[in-house]
Amino acid sequence: MYPLSPILSIDLGGTHCRIALLGPKGLSVERFATPLHPRAFYELVDGYLKKQAQKAQLIGLAFAGTLDPAQGIIYHSANLPGWARVPIRQELEERFNLPVFLGNDANLACYGEARMGGGQGVKNCLMLTLGTGIGAGAMVAGKLLVGAQGLALEAGHLPINFTGPPCGCGQLGHLEAYASGSGIVAVARAMGLKVTQAEEVFALRESNQVAGEVISQAQFALGRGLAGLVHLLDPELILFGGGLSKQWDALIQPACQQMEKELLPPFRGKLKLRPAQLGEEAGLWGAAFFAEDQWKQKQGIKN
Numbered sequence: 620m621y622p623l624s625p626i627l628s629i630d631l632g633g634t635h636c637r638i639a640l641l642g643p644k645g646l647s648v649e650r651f652a653t654p655l656h657p658r659a660f661y662e663l664v665d666g667y668l669k670k671q672a673q674k675a676q677l678i679g680l681a682f683a684g685t686l687d688p689a690q691g692i693i694y695h696s697a698n699l700p701g702w703a704r705v706p707i708r709q710e711l712e713e714r715f716n717l718p719v720f721l722g723n724d725a726n727l728a729c730y731g732e733a734r735m736g737g738g739q740g741v742k743n744c745l746m747l748t749l750g751t752g753i754g755a756g757a758m759v760a761g762k763l764l765v766g767a768q769g770l771a772l773e774a775g776h777l778p779i780n781f782t783g784p785p786c787g788c789g790q791l792g793h794l795e796a797y798a799s800g801s802g803i804v805a806v807a808r809a810m811g812l813k814v815t816q817a818e819e820v821f822a823l824r825e826s827n828q829v830a831g832e833v834i835s836q837a838q839f840a841l842g843r844g845l846a847g848l849v850h851l852l853d854p855e856l857i858l859f860g861g862g863l864s865k866q867w868d869a870l871i872q873p874a875c876q877q878m879e880k881e882l883l884p885p886f887r888g889k890l891k892l893r894p895a896q897l898g899e900e901a902g903l904w905g906a907a908f909f910a911e912d913q914w915k916q917k918q919g920i921k922n
């Protein structure tokens with residue numbers, strides 16, 4: 620079940636960075652503030668590796684931003700401006716003399732859930748990570764969907780509405796602008812609520828009409844976005860992760876009811892819906908399994 624060879628797994632998030640050595644015995648995770656510049660990150664990895672008695676044989680990296688897994692280059696992260704056009708694979712391989720495999724954090728969270736968590740044994744599975752932003756990943760016929768450049772499943776930028784609130788990407792009416800943590804707060808503030816966290820808007824939704832309206836827009840938008848994804852991918856299971864997935868009754872359930880209304884008849888009433896199981900460690904597990912599987916594939920070893 621666990622990876623057979625020790626793998627250095629790294630999940631580089633917008634705020635926090637988790638590092639673990641995963642192997643046959645499981646993992647123990649260390650958490651750091653994400654370094655603002657790659658140079659500080661290499662020193663962090665070096666310090667971590669020096670502490671470990673067990674030697675890693677591979678590095679798997681999940682990154683919260685756009686990247687090219689084939690070229691091993693990080694392009695951009697909205698929260699980490701110092702991480703633009705970083706040839707991360709080359710840098711890590713030269714420093715640590717280990718093969719490096721990387722992917723988008725939401726894609727790899729789905730891979731982790733598929734191998735170790737809520738998506739085990741399911742060949743066609745969609746996972747949505749609902750947090751400050753919205754990420755997604757999908758297993759299609761048992762394989763992780765990465766796309767031509769590793770950019771597949773940027774679900775936060777699904778168009779929901781011609782107009783609508785501005786998205787962080789500069790366009791209008793995207794899913795993330797309605798149903799992410801940052802989107803819910805921005806819409807609520809534009810409507811006059813003095814809030815800083817999406818949880819506050821959820822807490823107010825029954826006593827305050829404006830908060831109720833913001834949450835009902837988020838439910839509708841998420842339902843519409845999900846219907847679009849289901850029409851494209853035809854999954855049998857949808858997993859929900861990220862901080863906002865805890866709002867199951869206030870967000871996920873009503874959104875899935877909306878999705879059902881918008882689905883073509885053959886899709887209706889068949890989808891399994893589950894909370895993701897690995898929590899904040901999904902990306903770490905996903906990065907490790909992805910590294911192991913990609914490495915095996917490169918060596919011509921069958922799973």
Ligand SMILES: [Zn+2]
Pocket residue numbers: 775776786787788789790793795
């Ligand atoms: Zn957008």
